[in-house]
Amino acid sequence: MNTISQILSAGFLFGSTWFSGWWLTRLLGVAHNWERLGLAGLLGSAWLTIVLLAAHLGLRIPFTAELVGAVLIFNLVSLGTLYKLQGGRWFELAFITKFFVLPVWQQILVVLVIVPVVLSLIPNVVWPVTDWDALALYDFRAKVLIAEGSWKSGFTLGYFFQYPPFTSLLHAANYALGFQAAKVWYTLIYLSFVITFYALLRRRTTRGVSLFGAVLLAYSPHFLEHATVAYTNLAYSAFLALGIVYLWLAGDRKTPSRDWLVGTLLVALSLWVRSSEPFWVVGAGLLTIAVLRQRSWSVAVGGVFVLYGAKRAWLNLVYLISQSPVQVALPNNEQSQQTNLGTKLLSIISQVIPVSYLHILTQPLSTQGSHILAVFRYLLAYVWPLINYLFVPWLAVQWHDLRHQNWYRLLVMNGTIWATLILIFTGTYIFSFVFVTWDQIGGSVMRMSMFLVALIWFYILSCPVWNNWFKET
């Protein structure tokens, strides 16, 4: 396919995705324009992959350019129609021109945010996918899907269904339309992440501090690196971190708001990217706080149900792809045999509490102690560097919240961060008993924990102290 055709294909693909996401944000009731702009990329790409897979599996259509084109047009027509029925106007992007009336120093910050995004586009367009895990799994699945038209042959290949299909389907959509540069998606996800982060900060603090926060996030070394790497970690961090922030904001009110819906959706979509990590439990925990603060039983129950469903979604889809309740090489060695209610309940509980590993507690204390020390050293080597430069501001803000008795920020928001760290420690501790080579994939635990950086920055910068310390002119 020549260059002009590729550019047109890319324009159609990314434009349709972004507009679909923009209209979706309206349908979800997202009120703020900058939030809508940021969420458009994330929600649009997630919606695209869900509809693609639904059409491919449900309607049994081979995965081809025609399928992708039809889905893109379907998204535009359906979401556009619903959008207009809700009274939306086609072009509501006039708010972007406010850039020109900003103070100069804020314009500089905006430019600083845009620069890494634009620069990340260059290697993402030029270089093919070569990242190790992408070739072994994510991009390989896209390759098979395009070559075979389906994933059925994947059952004979090991290491194929380890992770949910989000990034694989994005790559496949690219390849189906003849635009090879699949890594452009990561620039879109990166941009969406930064814009949404800014918009959420803006709800709590001044524009200047919010822009500064966006710069800090945009240039955060790990996020910047992953903007040009075809892994799932950036998308996972974006969905999870933003989802948790939405749930924070939702809980810090007297009455329920749409933030519960958006937050739950984003955390659920993080499970559409990666489902092995247990951090969705944090989202479930925040939802249960809704009961305590707002007496929102329906929000809590419905939200937890959605999250648990999202956790099981990929496994259930794998069964659907196989079209038979057979034992296949699934993550966590899940079995599809018929079980009684007790076993089913145990299975559900084990998604939250690793009951099958409780036998570890029967190990001798000296063994447990040595494992604890080893895990501590391991996390000090790989997780601490992620957050060490944030530690002093983070401590200062915790002290401020304690001094001013801002219990929601201290116990819920800050508590979420500490709970996540405890989860990481506990999970790694369990791993140390299960896998002999548990301490040889330090890069993996670092990537898994990346979303903490966004959460900690949000907690720090949303502190009310900055509103008094810094008066914008």
Add this chain to the structure above:
Amino acid sequence: MPSVTVTQPRNGGAGLKKTLPLWLLLIFGLFAGVNTWTAVKYPFDPAVAAGYQVALILILVCGVQFTTTSWQSRFLKGVGLLLGGVALALVFQVGCLVVNIYRFDVPGWFFTLKLHRLITLPFWYLLRWLLLAVGLWWSLKFDLRPYIKIKLWSAVALLMLAVGVWQLQLGMSQLLSTSVRALQNLPTPYFERITSQLGGVHYYGWIWPYSQFIKRITPENAVIVLPPQSDDWKMEGNVEYLRWYLYPRRLVHMMADNQIPPNAEYILIAKGECINVECGWPKITIPARQVEFLSFIDRDSQAETLIRNEGYDPIKYQDFWGILKLKR
């Protein structure tokens, strides 16, 4: 630290306010550009890196001093803290440079002193200190006094600003160098860029021409035996990795005791990285009656050679890359 008050500068610098963005962009562009083209990382020790960061912050702060916003009073309070930190960093660094105990009767002793490293430092390193001096001079020009009243939040804010500047400089330089390198490969056909992206044919980029060679020799339904997955055959021995390059061909390993799988049709010939074991794979002799042909590719020239009526000798071909086809 003493507790004192800060006076406002005599001159708010209103005349330079309009050019402030240009100055800031110039400074950041200078650092990013220099780091891009020199590809220099933080040298030597934390004190130097800290001094460097402090210099950048002070330059930014001094630049901000040209505005007439209420930032001034807040940043003035923090600059005093920075000056103290700069002074400490300077003392520490000078101390590291000259305080060494060496045997001066040993030939070449001068080259072991850290003072020698100062003399041989590249210009960009000295440039930072020059900019620091200029920044300090600007501060004096605006009547900045080194007396401050320390407030926690100013210090915290300045620390976060330091983090931001550090990230900005690091990220910008990495992105610029990555982008420049990418653009230089634009004329190359899309997938052939893999070779360059992975470091060239004498590094991991070899996997592209090697895999394309295998694809040319073997049909799509071929079953190919790979070397064992190890540090010596990181890519060519990894089934999950190599399958991306060779799909839909089936990739398998040898059975126990180096037995060739019964359904195998081709066997890779891979020199490997020769780290933990001697070069060459497979390590077994395969007689001529079992071999249909041997095909090799030269790593330097990518010239291809086909040999028939010859068996595989692991000693003779230990430095070769290629593939052999088994007779059915």
